Amino acid sequence: MVHQVHRALEGAEDLLADLLDISKLDQQAMQPDRVYTDLAELLEGLADEFRAVAESKGLAFRLRARPAVASTDQRMLTRIVRNLLSNAFRYTRSGGVLLSLRPRREGVALDVWDTGIGIESDKLADIFTEFHQVLPQGAGGRQGVGLGLAIVERMVNVLGYRISVTSAPGSGSRFRLLIPHAEVHPSAGPGAYSPPAPVPDHLRGTRILVLDNEPAVVESMAVLLRRWGCDVLPATSETEALSWINDGHVPQAILADFHLDHDVEGCSAIYHLRQAAGQNIPAAIISADRSDDTRAKVRTQQLPMLNKPVKPNRLRALLASLIVNH
Known part of the structure; x- marks a missing residue:
């Protein structure tokens, strides 16, 4: 039930964001x-x-x-x-x-x-x-x-x-x-277009645990991280995430959704994962929940937070901050 309410709230937030964008576009803002x-x-x-x-x-x-x-x-x-x-x-x-x-x-x-x-x-x-x-009406489907x-x-x-x-x-x-x-005008110079910056070396080979109850989210995040040379430990539950650590695969960073299945919260899961590893693993919350209550809980645990959908450049900056400053 909690998961259904969360999904409904996400849908309402997306609708409001879309309406705001349409309003800005119509007003040429x-x-x-x-x-x-x-x-x-x-x-x-x-x-x-x-x-x-x-x-x-x-x-x-x-x-x-x-x-x-x-x-x-x-x-x-x-x-x-x-x-x-x-x-x-x-x-x-x-x-x-x-x-x-x-x-x-x-x-x-x-x-x-x-x-x-x-x-x-x-x-x-x-x-x-x-x-x-x-x-069409009556055709079924979402x-x-x-x-x-x-x-x-x-x-x-x-x-x-x-x-x-x-x-x-x-x-x-x-x-x-x-x-x-x-x-490309001559005045633009040879640097008018340059390819995207290379992936920072400190991300290559980094072991990252991705925890989200939506398999599609885990997979899409894993694909992106692997493009950056990261070693990904995918998990759709706290139990699955703990099994990685219990098997000796301790991550160098954890990215967790806030709302997991069975009313488990990401902050709690991160705490248990750190306990199992016996070390303060750098971690962050990634969630579509923008409520003040959720933000307050995340702040209390002194965890950084990004909202879904996550832009690759922001995720890369977050990981760099977690790993370099640890």
Whole structure:
């Protein structure tokens, strides 16, 4: 019951955050911060997030990205593609999803293909409207609240891109985002675009225990950490986490969700893990719960906290702080 209430609160928080974003976009209060971006690198990071989703649903998921650079707002573009992928997986029951990137004469084409339920032609004009539901009445399945594509369209407009949709009932859909080619002016100098910074050496080989009651969250976090060269100990319960330590695999850092199964709290789990290891292992709470009560409990235990969804750069900075300062 507690877990269900927590899920409901998360959903309400997400809805309010989406409504706030729409309001900011409509009032032109959200303006792009453009930087030269390796689009293939950006999509690889998103693909890592959704591989666990694909596996949990038994769907195929492929990324085909050719090298391409664009001057874009990385946060907005990431949000656009994440929303498109979320929709694709939500409405696909069999088959799979393809994320592709191809330079074309008119710009860089970023496509999200799926083999889902598809959309009737007379409904295509409405899919970017707030609270419009793609799933037909009585079709079953989990619905979104109908704000994801509304945010996509507004961000696409702010960035000056074009988005198009082709779809047919029972045959799936393709959303295409057309991104203008990057124009690097001579005055920008040779450093106008540079690849992402390398992973700090102090993260390579670091053993990190990831504790979350959602297997998909554990897997997506593990994929990201392994890309940074970390050794990951995945656990979906306190018991499973303790078994790693009891078997001699003591982590150098612990990342734990606050709300675990059976009313176990992450702070308590971290305490027990430290007791089992016989050492004060650096640890942090990662949770979607933004309530004052939860923040107070975490502060009492003198633990750092990040809110879900966690941005990779913030997670990397947190880990660096935990490990270097320990």
